[in-house]
Amino acid sequence: MKYKIILSTLLFFSLISESGFAQNTIHPTSSLYQYPKEPEVRQKLENWRDLKFGMIIHWGLYAVPGIIESWSICNEDWITRDSMSRYDDYKKWYWGLSKDFNPTKFDPESWAKAAKSAGMKYLVFTTKHHDGFNMFDTKYSDFKISNGPFANNPRADVAKYVFDAFRKENFMIGAYFSKPDWYTQYYWWDRYATPDRNVNYDIRKNPWRWNKYKEFTYNQINELTSNYGSVDILWLDGGWVRPLNTVNDEVRSWGAPIPPFSQEIDMPKIATMARKNQPGLLIVDRTVHGPYENYRTPEQTIPKTKSDTPWESCITLGGAWGYVPNDNFKTASKVIHTLIEVVAKGGSLLLGVGPTAEGTLLDAQVERLNEIGKWLDKNGEAIYGTRATDHFNENDIYFTKGKGNNLYALVKINEGSAPSASISWTKNIPKSGSKITLLGEDISLKWEKKGEKVLVYLPKEITEKYHSSPALALRFEK
Template identity: 40%
Template sequence: MKKEEVVEQGVHNYSAAEEYVWPADEKVMKKLEWFQDQKLALMMHWGPYSQLGIVESWALSDADAEWSRTGIDWEVSGEEFKKQYRDLNKTFNPIRFDPEQWADIAADAGMRYLIFTTKHHDGFCMWDTKYSDYKITAEDCPYHTGKYADICGHLFEAFRKKGIGIAAYFSKADWHVDNYWAKGYPRGDYMWRGPSYVPAEHPEEWANFVRFTENQIKELASSYGQIDIMWFDAGWVCKQSGQDIQLGKIIDEIRKWQPGMLCADRTVGGSYENYITPEQCVPDEPPGVPWESCITLGTSFSFAYEDEYKSPREVINLLVDIVAKGGNLAINVGPQPDGRLPKGAQNTLKGMGEWLRTYGNAIYETRACAPYKRGNIAFTKKRDTIYALEMFPDEKEPLPESIWIPYDGKVEDVTIMGSGEKAVFEKKNGGIMIHNLPTDFETPIARVYEMKI
């Protein structure tokens, strides 16, 4: 079934797996294997909007004002509101930003790749672009003299040094550039997600926007080292405008010097959506194609004051559910306006890393394995090993002394991960029964059984 493009309160749906197009380029296919090995990404939405703790970009869209402008005491007209939002660049000064510290935290948490917002829909650029003055390095932004002013450059390099892959998030919509939300058209000042004009009726305006977008994408891909993934948001730019930004041509050219680079043209489908991207949800069944769920660690993608963060137990349960269905988890953390990562988020990331250091072999480089997930038991596979992960979402749940694992394939031996003990097991009822499991300790996040086949 084809999924319609729906964006509700800033949250997107995702492309139908049945319409997925496998790449013909062998280097892209090889990179897809790399992608499916990684399993865990740190996603970050960061920009001037973090100063107010509001949702990123959407408050600029008059069509989305009802839900996106709540909680802000700005008793002004819509136009004044938008002006004040756009002027947030003049006070954005993240003087406590330390890219190497971020990279250390990510590595300790078990992250394998970074998805960073180089530019969200509001058009503010977190790199030293030559094609816009609305950027972190502009003279009207106080951080332009900062040690790490070209944020993307320093951040990408710090993460690469830790062996963490780089995905550059880029919004195809730009609500700051004149060629997208242009003045003097029938829409007037009332704006929405799409361009302020009909591109087919104003081809020169649209051509200027396409040229601007192409220049920025190529700039990121040519000036900031190896980019493993270009992650494109705002699929409506083409779908609802009825026009193309010629992304395929741009990516083909970039792949001449970034061979195999993945392209996540999310919600658009076709040969340049190399993997699908459910947002704030997990598919009920394994899609059978490469995929990645982007889910917030807190309550929103952007930083929110006094936010509440998921516990390590919640995130690991989420990760296992996703990996068992063949996907990756991109867990989003919104940095503070001063450049630090929130303490609550850091605590969860630390707990995730502690668990993954013991049980990561059951997660990384694995593939989906039937029966995928039954009740609280999930399965992954790596070469001649099946991992059965017995999950405990409730920390007060009593530990059973015995467990029946619903796997009916051949099993040579079973090891309890963490302790390294060999388990005594028997084939029973089309599965494996393990007895005499220890129950004299606090309920873990999971018990993991390594089954040699």
């Protein structure tokens, strides 16, 4: 009972994370980028860039009390716990949640159905977050969903059934894996205190222990890329685990101390093994710019301008990555507006959804996803398979480029408003005689060029029909 205050405080940190106030939230893009050299990887990267919209699922011990994922056991200034509690007691309580995590209503098929209904095309699932609790049946740790009250369930190897369910819906499959593991003695050694997110011993003085950690990490990634069917993306989180010479201002901005040694885990060796197991595998070593960050992942934010290099914004549907009670979910309109802006700037949107401890999605989450999908059913042509154009935005209009000669104008409409009777822009001028079509209606719209401005006219029946619609999508040739 003494953790009631803690839970409410941590919920606060979860809910404010969207603004970037909470720690470890914003991972901005950088100008440095290396395209993968392997033809199979380059082809998969282009295939991924066509998909545009995916789901990331955070699910683990933190769902049981409904608190921020993993971070409550990290001893840093931005984490607030009950001042009357002992840190070691809190960690023991948190680790002990493994005895309570029994998701008897686990239904990954319903998750996949909801994601498909939203128009999503790829999945990233948390196989292990920073707390070290494994959502797959690893042989290298007993701290796993398949070693607690859920052990005798025929679906105890959770990741397998999640991947299978989404694969049956033709999703590209991504495995989230945390490079730091705060549970294993090879990373947070009980001999010492755990002052922050970093390894809690000096690697230079304990090379054997760190080498065991590298071996442990290698073996778990080998399992994930060998035993779980086709995996398309290895999404590695925990960017402070990296070579010391790659630490930059972005890493320093997170506020955690920078140890005077490398926390490198031999990514070349891991990548070689993983791509031998999964030819063409995309590797996303988040924030570690170089050959193993095949696309960038700004978190809870959208870059200010477009980028022609591959990237995705990972943004939560609510205020938290995982399940928290009474979360405030974004409206479908807000998500659609976000998707439009992200895609027009050349990126993809990875939307965060957290199932309950029982293994189900909330009705409110499913309702939002269905609403998003209804809009994409009509307007997906302007989203999927597109690329950014030089003039990507003008006021509330965003532009995307199809693979042929088509351009699309996506007109955002404020919630509760109707579209204007005329739409105008000054860039991306349609070629003379071009037909401008309203997607979803397959009707041609009257338009004219006045000076440097294009004017497109909407019939009254269209403005009335699309009252409260999140956006319109127009097709034309330039």
